[in-house]
Each structure stands twice: as structure tokens, then as C-alpha cells.
Amino acid sequence: MASWLFACLLTLVTVVVLPVPGVRAEVFTALVHMEGLVSLEKELLGGLESYLELERQRLGRVEQFADRVRLALTSASQDPSTHLSDPVNAYQLVNRFTNGWATLHDHVYEDNAQGLMANISYYNFRFPDTEDFTGAVTAILRLQDTYRLSPSLITSGKLGTTTTLPMTSEESFQLAMDVYDSKDYRYARDWMKETLRLLDEEGHSSTVDLSDVYDHLSFAEYKLGNLKRAAHYTRLMLQNDPTHARAQRNVAYFEELIRTEPEKYINQDDERGEEGEGETAESRESMTQYERYQSLCRGPWPLPKEYDSELTCFYYDNHRTPSLVIRPVKVEVVFHKPRIFMLRGILSEREMDRLKELAGPILKRATAKNADSGKDEPAHYRISKRSVTKFV
Structure with a gap:
């Protein structure tokens, strides 16, 4: 199944790796940018966890005060006069109103989110839109x-073998x-x-x-x-x-x-995911080329034996293109209709890493140097694939 999926994604891969004039590696670029978001989210999570810890401490102090008030009222509600005749109880009651409830006001309105929000605002220019x-x-x-x-x-x-939440x-x-x-x-x-x-x-x-x-x-x-x-x-x-x-x-x-x-009124009981079950040769013949391509991705069709001779391998040099004469592309025909090819050994791992590195700046958000501080700070511009767009 993996080989068929790779074959179906061949067109996408070809756009990225073949030296076609005017084609740029936006696919690799986007992937590099997404990898950067993982590191960014890890840093933001650290700030969020610090905020949550401060909030837990704040709510703990509020809960502790509520427990003290609850315990005092349980004792006072039975006989308030007897309860207040004890000078310690009277002192605690007055102290709660003089200091306790005022302090509670400060606890309730305590703002622990300033650091978190400042961190989010600082990195906001790197967020996806x-x-x-x-x-x-x-x-x-x-x-x-x-x-x-x-x-x-x-x-x-x-879906697949990758761990997904x-x-x-x-x-x-x-x-x-x-x-x-x-x-x-x-x-x-x-x-x-x-x-x-x-x-x-x-x-x-x-x-x-x-x-x-x-x-x-x-x-x-x-x-x-x-x-x-x-x-x-x-x-x-x-x-x-x-x-x-x-x-x-x-x-x-x-x-x-x-x-x-x-x-x-149309009684439509169809659900996506149930369409196309039990495809026949007749139904496949009536498909468009794109529908056949999609059906092929869901699983290999049994090929007639007369097609076996057409599933060949060959070297491709694009009509004697100089860069491909010495190192032609290895091509394997994996399906006949539609024609699907597997290209092998085009780039090494080192070359692909270099391509991703070169592609990185295309989707990278811009920074501007603050003349006063001398530090790189987020600008109101973002580098686009077509132009520079100013955010108002």
C-alpha cells in the first residue's frame, strides 16, 4: 500500500524536486516553517504552565480563606452571642473584615496573565493566519x-502509523x-x-x-x-x-x-466514506482520469496481463538536457491508465536538506531592526510568495 500511495503522490513530489524553470519549493518551505511552530509552541507552553501554577497558588489562597470563614460561621451560627463572647472569636471576626476580605479582593483581581500575554504578543507575528x-x-x-x-x-x-491526537x-x-x-x-x-x-x-x-x-x-x-x-x-x-x-x-x-x-425533496442517504464500494470494470471505465487516479490511491487495481509488458523501467534525460546526460533520472512505470511513474534516486538526503534550508526564507515572517534598541523586533510586514503585504 505504501508504494501505491507514493506513486499517487508522485506529481506533488515532482513539483518540488525536478529542475523546472519557475518552480519553487513551497512544499518544503511550508514544512520547515511548521517545524519552527513546534519549537515556538513548546516555549509558549512553558509560559502557560508558569501562569497555571501562579493561578493555582492564587486560588489556593482564596480557598484557604473560604475554609476559615466556613468553619467560623459553622461555630457562630449555633449561638452567635456565646461564640462572640470569646475575645479570640471576636478578634478573628473583626480581623476578617478589616484585613481578610480586603486581601481577598486583591487575590481575586490579581493578574498573573501579564507575562503570558506579553509572551504571546511578542511571538504573534510568527503565528499562522x-x-x-x-x-x-x-x-x-x-x-x-x-x-x-x-x-x-x-x-x-x-490514520497511518504516526501518533495523532x-x-x-x-x-x-x-x-x-x-x-x-x-x-x-x-x-x-x-x-x-x-x-x-x-x-x-x-x-x-x-x-x-x-x-x-x-x-x-x-x-x-x-x-x-x-x-x-x-x-x-x-x-x-x-x-x-x-x-x-x-x-x-x-x-x-x-x-x-x-x-x-x-x-x-431528495432522499440522500449517501455518506462520504461509503461511496465507490464494490467498483466494477464498467464503473471504472466511466470514471474521469482524476477519479481513476483517486481510486488507484485507495488500492491497486488488478491489471490485465497484456499490460505487463508496458510496465517498464528506463532512464530519462529530457532530450539530452546537459544536467541529465551524465546522471539521467531513473523512471519506473507503475501504472498504465492513467500513466503513473515512479522516479528513483533523484536527490540524496544531503541535497534535500540543503533544498529545505534554501527554501526556508520564503515563508519566514519578516523582522525589522529597531534603530533605538538595536534589536530585531517583529515588523508590520510579512514576506509573501508574490509580494510584500503591509498589515494595518
């Missing part, structure tokens, strides 16, 4: 589309919202439904608003023509928030459409 987030979402959707993976398989962190309902909802905003309602529906499943697992620990999920899921189903499902999720939204005026109007609207225009 919304464009980077959209690119990460697109990578997941392409993987899901090519291999027809269910969202639950992706959120479970069970399971996704939370918040992360699933953010991905669903990005797809929803791009108007890809089929994917939005799938990921909103996965968010509902994760919410059931997590219970009340999630910060995702259930009504928001039902609201977006209902609209996605409506845009897909599934009016009964849209009405169903809107009713669930009303169960969660009976005062939601728009949901009340939408239920009536959907029911009216179903009654007057039933031809608009």
Missing part, C-alpha cells in the same frame, strides 16, 4: 476525498465552519454531524454551542435539497432553544415547501 488554517483544512479534505474516509476515522487519530468537538466544529463558509455544504454536513457525535462523547465539557451546530447543519441539508432533514435539525434546535425565533420560522417554511413542492 487564516490562510494557513484554510490550507490545513484543504489538506484534510483532499485526503478524505481521495481515500473516501469518514470524518470519524479522521477525528479518532487512527484525537480531535475535539471544538476542532471538528472549526473545520466544519471553514468548509461551511466556503459553501461546500456536503462536507459541511458531514463534519457538523461528526461534531454532534463528539459532543455526545464529551458531554458538558465542550464549549461548542449545540444550537449553532443544529443551525448550520439544518442550512447545509437545505442547500443539499434535503428539506425533511433540514426541518428535523431545526426542530432539534428548538428543543435546545425553544425561544429561537428564526428556527420557529424555518420549521414552518420547510414544512410548507415539503407540502407544496415535494419534488424538491
Whole structure:
């Protein structure tokens, strides 16, 4: 399976490694930048842990004062006169009001977050932006589309052999919202439904608003023509928030459409991840070339024996290109239709490391030297692949 996956990713790899004029190694560049984010997050985590320790100490002092007050009131509530006749008890009561509650005020409003927020603000120029987030979402959707993976398989962190943390309902909802905003309602529906499943697992620990999920899921189903499902999720939204005026109007609207225009209802029970099961030779013949490419990535097709002679190996010098005459490319034909090649031994590990090093500055955020301090500080500019963009 690994060799077939490598073959399917050949086009992407070729863009990076072949000496094609005008092509730059943005793939390696992005990877180098992401590796830097790991070190950055480790440093930010250190600041966050320091903040949490200070907060634990602060809350411990507040809890200690609350315990003292609770114990004193338990004793005083039985017989206040007898309790206060003891000068020690009277002193402690007056002391709590004179010093204790005032000190508690300081503890409650104590700000331990200044150092943490200053650290985050200082490194903010290195943070990925919304464009980077959209690119990460697109990578997941392409993987899901090519291999027809269910969202639950992706959120479970069970893809491949790399250790992956399971996704939370918040992360699933953010991905669903990005797809929803791009108007890809089929994917939005799938990921909103996965968010509902994760919410059931997590219970009340999630910060995702259930009504928001039902609201977006209902609209996605409506845009897909599934009016009964849209009405169903809107009713669930009303169960969660009976005062939601728009949901009340939408239920009536959907029911009216179903009654007057039933031809608009499409009973779609398809789920991504179940498509394409049991592919036949006839169905493969009707596929586009890109659909065949995706199907091939999911597993090798049995090749007719007459194709065996066409799966050959050869050296390629690009019509006697000088740099390839002495060291031609080793090419292996691994599939016939579509034509897929495996290129072997193009770059050494040392050459690839050097390529990544050279590619690094392309996506690196800019710094400017402060004339007063002489130190490098974040600038209001970021180096772009096409231009220099000024942030206002």
C-alpha cells in the first residue's frame, strides 16, 4: 500500500524536486516553517504552565480563606452571642473584615496573565493566519476525498502509523465552519454531524454551542435539497432553544415547501466514506482520469496481463538536457491508465536538506531592526510568495 500511495503522490513530489524553470519549493518551505511552530509552541507552553501554577497558588489562597470563614460561621451560627463572647472569636471576626476580605479582593483581581500575554504578543507575528488554517483544512479534505474516509476515522487519530491526537468537538466544529463558509455544504454536513457525535462523547465539557451546530447543519441539508432533514435539525434546535425565533420560522417554511413542492425533496442517504464500494470494470471505465487516479490511491487495481509488458523501467534525460546526460533520472512505470511513474534516486538526503534550508526564507515572517534598541523586533510586514503585504 505504501508504494501505491507514493506513486499517487508522485506529481506533488515532482513539483518540488525536478529542475523546472519557475518552480519553487513551497512544499518544503511550508514544512520547515511548521517545524519552527513546534519549537515556538513548546516555549509558549512553558509560559502557560508558569501562569497555571501562579493561578493555582492564587486560588489556593482564596480557598484557604473560604475554609476559615466556613468553619467560623459553622461555630457562630449555633449561638452567635456565646461564640462572640470569646475575645479570640471576636478578634478573628473583626480581623476578617478589616484585613481578610480586603486581601481577598486583591487575590481575586490579581493578574498573573501579564507575562503570558506579553509572551504571546511578542511571538504573534510568527503565528499562522487564516490562510494557513484554510490550507490545513484543504489538506484534510483532499485526503478524505481521495481515500473516501469518514470524518470519524479522521477525528479518532487512527490514520497511518504516526501518533495523532484525537480531535475535539471544538476542532471538528472549526473545520466544519471553514468548509461551511466556503459553501461546500456536503462536507459541511458531514463534519457538523461528526461534531454532534463528539459532543455526545464529551458531554458538558465542550464549549461548542449545540444550537449553532443544529443551525448550520439544518442550512447545509437545505442547500443539499434535503428539506425533511433540514426541518428535523431545526426542530432539534428548538428543543435546545425553544425561544429561537428564526428556527420557529424555518420549521414552518420547510414544512410548507415539503407540502407544496415535494419534488424538491431528495432522499440522500449517501455518506462520504461509503461511496465507490464494490467498483466494477464498467464503473471504472466511466470514471474521469482524476477519479481513476483517486481510486488507484485507495488500492491497486488488478491489471490485465497484456499490460505487463508496458510496465517498464528506463532512464530519462529530457532530450539530452546537459544536467541529465551524465546522471539521467531513473523512471519506473507503475501504472498504465492513467500513466503513473515512479522516479528513483533523484536527490540524496544531503541535497534535500540543503533544498529545505534554501527554501526556508520564503515563508519566514519578516523582522525589522529597531534603530533605538538595536534589536530585531517583529515588523508590520510579512514576506509573501508574490509580494510584500503591509498589515494595518
